[in-house]
Amino acid sequence: GAGVSQSPSNKVTEKGKDVELRCDPISGHTALYWYRQSLGQGLEFLIYFQGNSAPDKSGLPSDRFSAERTGGSVSTLTIQRTQQEDSAVYLCASSLQEWGTGWTEAFFGQGTRLTVV
Amino acid sequence: DAKTTQPTSMDCAEGRAANLPCNHSTISGNEYVYWYRQIHSQGPQYIIHGLKNNETNEMASLIITEDRKSSTLILPHATLRDTAVYYCIVSSRNFVFGPGTRLSVLP
Numbered sequence: 001g002a003g004v005s006q007s008p009s010n011k012v013t014e015k016g017k018d019v020e021l022r023c024d025p026i027s028g029h030t031a032l033y034w035y036r037q038s039l040g041q042g043l044e045f046l047i048y049f050q051g052n053s054a055p056d057k058s059g060l061p062s063d064r065f066s067a068e069r070t071g072g073s074v075s076t077l078t079i080q081r082t083q084q085e086d087s088a089v090y091l092c093a094s095s096l097q098e099w100g101t102g103w104t105e106a107f108f109g110q111g112t113r114l115t116v117v
Numbered sequence: 118d119a120k121t122t123q124p125t126s127m128d129c130a131e132g133r134a135a136n137l138p139c140n141h142s143t144i145s146g147n148e149y150v151y152w153y154r155q156i157h158s159q160g161p162q163y164i165i166h167g168l169k170n171n172e173t174n175e176m177a178s179l180i181i182t183e184d185r186k187s188s189t190l191i192l193p194h195a196t197l198r199d200t201a202v203y204y205c206i207v208s209s210r211n212f213v214f215g216p217g218t219r220l221s222v223l224p
Contacts, residue, residue, distance in 0.1 A: 004160075033212065042204075043161070043214035091160055093212075105151075106212065108160030 002026075004109035006092050012115045013082055021077040021112045025094030032075050033093040033106065034067060043091065049075060082116045089113050121205045126219040129199075135192040137218050139205030142186040148208060150181060152190045154201040155217070161204065164190065195222045 005024040013019050025032050034046040045059040049069045060066070064082075069075040079086055095106040122140045129135040141150065151166040165172055165179045167188075172179045178191040192199055204217040 035214070042202075042216045045213055093161075105163040105166065107163070110160050 004092055004094050004107050006090075006109035006112050008112060009110065010113045010115075012117060015084060015116055016081055018078065018080045019082055019114065021079075021090050021114070023075045023077070023092030023094075023109060025073060025075070025092070026107055027073075029094035029096055029107075030072065031095045031097060031106075032069060033095075034075070034077050035091045035093070036088040037091060037111070038088045046077070046090075079114075082114075084116045087114055087116045120213070121207060121215050123203075123205055123215060123218045125216070126221070128221050128223055129192075129195045131197060131222050131224050132194055135190075135195040135199065135220060135222070137190040137192075137203050137205075137220065138187065139189070140187045141205070141207045144185050144207050150179065150185075150188050151206045151208075151212070152177070152179065153204045153206065153214075154199075155204070156198075156201045161214075164203075195220075197222050197224065 004026055007022045011019055030051055032049040035043040036046055037043050047054055047060055047067050048056045051072045052069050064080045067075060067077045089111040091108055091111045093106040093108045096104045149166050149168050152164040153161040154164055155161045165174055165177050167179045167181055169181055169185055179188060181188045200222045202217040202219050204214050206212050206214060
């Protein structure tokens, strides 16, 4: 596709249920990032993938959060036993190479708005 | 990862230049300065980045001080559509977004 695609765009779930959020990065982008943004807050880094491996999982807020990436492309962020404080917009970004190398930018999707009721 | 500090908010008159400062005093030699912006309810949008030289593109200019401890993003002729939160980021790997500067362009 032309850009980073995330699905669903909106998700309402009951407290205690598991949810899966999907990110389709731009074709050929090796680096993929997940962030979340609570209402009125800045972006909180969650996890970063280089290819299929996640060298940095430091941002995952608890063991209820996990993410995987297969085939160096699609990534899924899973939240188990959702809590109300998990309500936020979950944003995915991809870049041609690892950020910080200076010559590539990251492109963001429009996010998944998760509401836990 | 280097941390950044930015003013919480700024106002700018439409048609005037908007100058958004950022302090990054702990930046290391191989870290770049990136600027993104986020318009309400949208994903962040890349604006510009640089290492030590000043940079310009169709959206903005980036001025980085010689010691690299601070930088300024310049929107030369701000429009109402430039109203957004602007994030200054420096990192060698993880992009840590601070709270940014909320720029309001006023008619």
